[in-house]
Amino acid sequence: MTVTNTEEFRREAVRIALSNGLSLTRVAADLGIGKSTLGHWVSQYRSADVSVPDSKPASVPTTGSHAIFPACGTVSISL
Numbered sequence: 185m186t187v188t189n190t191e192e193f194r195r196e197a198v199r200i201a202l203s204n205g206l207s208l209t210r211v212a213a214d215l216g217i218g219k220s221t222l223g224h225w226v227s228q229y230r231s232a233d234v235s236v237p238d239s240k241p242a243s244v245p246t247t248g249s250h251a252i253f254p255a256c257g258t259v260s261i262s263l
Contacts, residue, residue: 189217197222198229 189197201211201222212222 194225195229198225201226 197211197215197217200206200215201208204211206214208222208226209219212219215222
């Protein structure tokens, strides 16, 4: 079965990967996607020169053991 992620999910995943200082391996695991998939998305966004906002949406906590990502529900992140 093939899982198709929305463009919104991909953009949010790239934003998280580029803005939080965690490794791609960690971000991918927290989001339930493969490291190579996330790496491919990041490469696509970089080569397309798509702007990834530096600021986090107000609904995404920047501290604590859980973060809520609007595109994918609740994801546990250990800091």
